[in-house]
Amino acid sequence: MSANRENDNNTQSIELLPKKSDFSEWYNEILWRAEIMDVRYPIKGMYVWHPYGFGVRKRVYSILRSLLDVDHDETLFPLLIPEHEFMKEAEHIKGFENEVYWITHGGTTPLDVRLALRPTSETSIYPMYALWIRSHADLPLKLYQVVNTFRYETKHTRPLIRVREITSFKEAHTVHGTWDDAAEQVEAAVRLYQEFYDALCVPVLISKRPDWDKFPGADYTIAFDCVMPDGRTLQVGTVHHLGDSFSRTFDLTYEDINGEQVLCHQTCYGISERCIAALISTHGDDTGLCLPPQTAPVQIVIVPIIMKKREAEVQEAAQVLCDELQAAGFRVKVDARDLRPGAKYYHWELRGVPLRIEIGPRDIDNGVVMTVTRGGTKEAIQRENIAVHIQEKLASVTTEIQSVARERVQGQIHMVSTRGELLDAAKGGVGVLHWCGSKECCEKIEAESEAVLLGGELRGKLVNVDQSNCIICGEPGTASLLGRSY
């Protein structure tokens, strides 16, 4: 943590965080006070990561990387895309043309070819794939990269949620021999992202975006939405079946087993730093951040409870405990600052540290330490074999965070079975109803609910997704998601 902010925060410690029920205020304040990001950078929609926020981000990304690394390879492509490559895929460019930053000058010289800052990387990656892929033996190809991407957002920007520089888009791009193989990869990617959000303890709703809302150039798009505390949804991941549309544009063919040149089929999928927004917003409370142990830069803070008489002894015991827990693989810190314990508790609760250990002279005498979870559960535990106890404690913290989040989100989901319920369906949350997939019925649903039909073919662990009939026309329908999104 940068020393420079300590001061500010000691001053701030007398002010209370806004209530989470006032979500927008709460969100802005917590980013600032818990040292996630600084919004004062002099370009709209671009922000600075504080070291503590960067630490959270680093842990979250390493979870995703380890899931991808099982059968993807990490790689890196240039940020800039020549205009002629970018303009090749008509539907794709139409989807992005208002959002692309253009470089026109190098030094004082006008460039011959304008260069786009990638809003997404299809047009930078696929011309290279076309050089690399020759035969069926080269398939499947599964690469990913973690890169900054840019969108000239004209809407209201908001840190981590709607930004002009996505400082790290984690995007995978796969190539397959057939449409079906690509469809299977879509399912594999959906499972992978589900596992990722499970690790963050963030409940997600997974649905197929309506055709008119899919990724420009894709056959279909499966999207992950989380439900924010204010009931609005946040799209936190997408998986696209690209069919052969980019393969046609970029001439991506392979020689099949019979010696024929055939078109490749592709998928791509990505998660932006919105996953951090989801993590923060899902678990934080009126006291501050609340981080699942796997994502916390500091998992355990040790606060020595100093009495004048045995100060050195307590400080040393705290340090020995810290060393022991570090050696066992935990991320631990002793807070030895000259502050009263209450100020330290406040400091670390604000930053979401999952577990606090207090150790004082009496604890030393009794061979115990006092543990306090971020949720407020106090328990004295044996000092002996402490690593084992702490491991269990952190696991129980994770479970608790998970169930609190799930309960909150389940309370925000309204099952809608009659047309009359539509108007209230997305109030303070999302509605789940059955829909046939037609544009016509969608328009009626949206008009009557004053909300947006986010997707059909709903799945995930949060709701029952049986087949039933469309709430409008009575034809067979799938469980569908209605809400208001960020």
Next chain:
Amino acid sequence: MSANRENDNNTQSIELLPKKSDFSEWYNEILWRAEIMDVRYPIKGMYVWHPYGFGVRKRVYSILRSLLDVDHDETLFPLLIPEHEFMKEAEHIKGFENEVYWITHGGTTPLDVRLALRPTSETSIYPMYALWIRSHADLPLKLYQVVNTFRYETKHTRPLIRVREITSFKEAHTVHGTWDDAAEQVEAAVRLYQEFYDALCVPVLISKRPDWDKFPGADYTIAFDCVMPDGRTLQVGTVHHLGDSFSRTFDLTYEDINGEQVLCHQTCYGISERCIAALISTHGDDTGLCLPPQTAPVQIVIVPIIMKKREAEVQEAAQVLCDELQAAGFRVKVDARDLRPGAKYYHWELRGVPLRIEIGPRDIDNGVVMTVTRGGTKEAIQRENIAVHIQEKLASVTTEIQSVARERVQGQIHMVSTRGELLDAAKGGVGVLHWCGSKECCEKIEAESEAVLLGGELRGKLVNVDQSNCIICGEPGTASLLGRSY
């Protein structure tokens, strides 16, 4: 590794790599054949990292990160800098104005303020530092970031060496109370970089750049140069004492212990992906890459020596060995492809894998395995407690790589004690001579040697750097570096 290149490389395996003595050819070919990068991206000076190259890069960067993380915090600032901020520091902008990429349009709309792609990040970071730093308690501040930076290079570009997108500049920016504190940080950074290059087994020469060659805006610059196989030097790291020049520009002050507002003093230091170029060029040979174990994506490759009769047994023994070594923390791979052993040896030697283990039926019977280092040393070692033996083996490989590199570079350093030796001083390497520091003597030295005086106050472990008199004027001088640089 991406399957797509295997094919190419099997075909290539019949062609020999160009000799390393033909360095330029060798360098280009090895980047391609060992799957480091692809140079066919359609923008000059921008390249694509192959997964294998990315794996090397990842290991190298994690070495540097772990050194920085001891007392720096990682952070992240936006890529784009508004023109008015960028233009604030006159000397600085003069140094970069011909090299900056400018964004002028967002979508189809001209921007009110042009945005620069950072060529380096002083002007994006320091306005934020000015907001953060208030008092002496906030100092020192030591942050770093790993980011892409851009230079519109008009000279001949070359992968990893002279590029338009530095895909990962590892830059640190520190702030201190006094000029002396900043000077001490310069020394700390020099030690840190020395340790980093020691870990890569890359010999470096450290010198103070002449005043006319320092970083634009700096008080002085300490530079790291390695000597490439062709004798030209490559600047692979710089450490700058910025004095208070940026503090003046960006109004970086703090309240000192007496309550006075005083100017901060700053340093910054960075290493680009040239460190990978140095690693590859220093250790590679006519057979391919040669990677110090700490930097190798694959440290050990196991090649099962198959005889028809006991094939399943050998394959299984290879896999058991692999699992055991992986559990011990090594990066290991079994090459179970249906190829003759020689083709496999070639494949992995080209990619610089430090150690090969061969295991066949007779080895199983005798309770041994055959180890072959990338340098060609063969030794049968006991199968029992193998992790310990392998640890020693890899340590000896590192030592060997180190001493080979040092010997080669020492052979390229010519000690120059008389003016008459100047003409040959930098032939095929670098010259070390004594110089008083004056521009006038420098010009004479450069004219007579047809080389460039890279720096004075030479240090490092490679040469004797006693004080002596200037080779031109006879005044007191310091050991200085003469060469031709990339």
